[in-house]
Amino acid sequence: MDAIILQVLNGLDKGSAYALIALGLTLIFGTLGVVNFAHGALFMIGAFCAVTLNRILSLSHEVVDETRTDFLGNPLKVDVPYVYDWFGEAAGQTIIDWSVPLSLLFAIPVMILIGVAMERGLIKHFYKRPHADQILVTFGLAIVLQEIIKYYYGANPIPTPAPQAFTGSFDFGAMVGMEANQIIYPYWRLVYFAFAAIVIGAVFAFLQFTTFGMVVRAGMADRETVGLLGINIDRRFTIMFGIAAAVAGLAGVMYTPINSPNYHMGMDFLVLSFVVVVVGGMGSLPGAVLAGFLLGILESFASMKEVIDLIPGINQIIIYLVAIIILLTRPRGLMGRKGVMED
């Protein structure tokens, strides 16, 4: 029993990342009908927003500390971050410590801006072109974005720790009244899952309960008619692209403590996210979320020792295997709508 709970929990954090990226992909596909291969790059840029903010906050200047001396007897020079000067030392330390959650605020406008610029500058011209062209141009864009990040931040992973309060693990089993020391789970992963749930909930609520969301949903169903009603649907879809980019970026920001960001993390996630989208059903938002969590959890079950002993190598291929089976038996994916990308 606890083994099962542990695997479900382990699957949740990866599943959350898959679900968030797949959600953004599906939003873009459902609204604009564009297959965005650069979505993984947006995830990666989000992660590097966290790195950037961390670096900005840690910007420091040299101060001569008269009270201490180095081994030659000269007064010691200490690097003092500017935030210490502005907010005092204790508050400054807290701010730097909390740089990853703070990056969320920083990442949202940046990602929306990037998303809108991308849509207006490039994707707009590809609505009428075949899907293969869209895949190719966004694939090229992904390479370009990735190389730009690599040029400025180098090729090595950059560790970006979570706030002190969330490092370490806790005993999940004891918390829910089971045997202690059986289910040990890192705090941040739980935070990540909660965060993902909130973002997914927010996106759905936004689409379901606001006028803007209603118009967007109407546009997804029948773009032409909505346009004929005198609504500028293109502008709303552009904003949706920005939101989808922001969702991917936020997923990236929060993922940095779990996995140190490097320039190719986006591509690694992209391939799997596409599989997730296809399994969930092209154009279906609930399908993307469901498939994301499902595949994340399946993957963690497949990496259990008992399972690997039974079928060696299954942990490496389970996602692809499931994708192949689903595509062949349920061509529309788990929750795909009829008539979307049928050909």
Added chain:
Amino acid sequence: MFGLDKKDTSLLIIVAILTMLAPFILNPFPADSAMAQFNAGYPDLMQRFVIFGIFAIGFNILFGLTGYLSFGHAAFLGVGSYAAVWMFKLLSMNVIPAIILAVITSGLFALLIGFISLRRSGIYFSILTLAFAQMSFALAYSVLTPITGGETGLQLALDDPRILGASQTPEGNIPVPGLFGMEMRETTQIAVGAWEFTFNVGYYFCAVIMLLSFYLAIRIFRSPFGMMLRAIKSNQQRLNYTGLNARPYTLAAFVISGMYAGLAGGLMASMDPLAGAERMFWTASGEVVLMTILGGVGTLIGPVLGAGMIKYMENIISKINSDILHGWFAFMPDGLEDFVVAIVYPFIGKGWHLTLGIIFMLVVIFLPGGLVEGGQRIAKAFKRRKSDDASGKTSTEPAE
């Protein structure tokens, strides 16, 4: 000639001449000049040009003709490499059986994957092939280690049980692949004045095979079968309504292009007898897509051009570092020199991928037909200007 019309024959002959004279053409700069680093005429790189040319030609038969975008083609290349290395280990160091087995194995593998993947089309097909290739990669990396050598890759060893031929040379070394006694790595260097030209047996072997497969590709493009594939690309539904089943044709195209990939893999293993799982990774599949698009989808010569361009960038442009750049721009005033170097530097050397990405995007946006279309447009513009000039002359004839 060879059952081709005049235009195709001349294309084939031009390609043949270019590949045969490649050691000269690719080495246009004297060996001791500053430009020598742009010389691409060394055996390793020339072999890669033609091998990836074969790979891209094969990919183009699938994507260019049928429009099915496979994102997992590198799997066949990897399978071909493994098959060839196993042939070296077990049968003989002759490259012919190795290449034959590589082609057959990858063909069978392609038959299996194609049979399943081709049930779907569009992006689903891309994802299915991607999934299969990633699965093969993951399996080759982990579970299939006894067959594939896992992380270290499959290599020849001193105690290989080779049926034909000894398992080691008299000097106690691992024997090298050859063609009936001619070693693939045999090279002759000829110095003409300041120029140095390298002739390599392996390169010429690959080049001949490349020409054969290029010829075959032309025949496929011009055959009724190729016409059928084009029909599938332009409107599959209509084809179905005329009572034709498209699946056998697409499957045949898929298998043929898989066999081309296997041939490329076998040649790769023949030039350097080792095979690793990273050849099957999806970035390798992405690379062949880049090559084909850059050169020109659906054109005959495009994929070869694209392969050559990417491999040239990967091996030559990537070697330029900032010192060399400073050397080039040394004639400028200091401040300007640093400025120019700072602007150019991100795009070359280690950043060559950035340049590649930008060029690729530009090609997809503005030149869907790739470099070939670019060349045609330039040629057309020149022709038009010439005729404009001609007509202009007649109209502006002075009256006096």
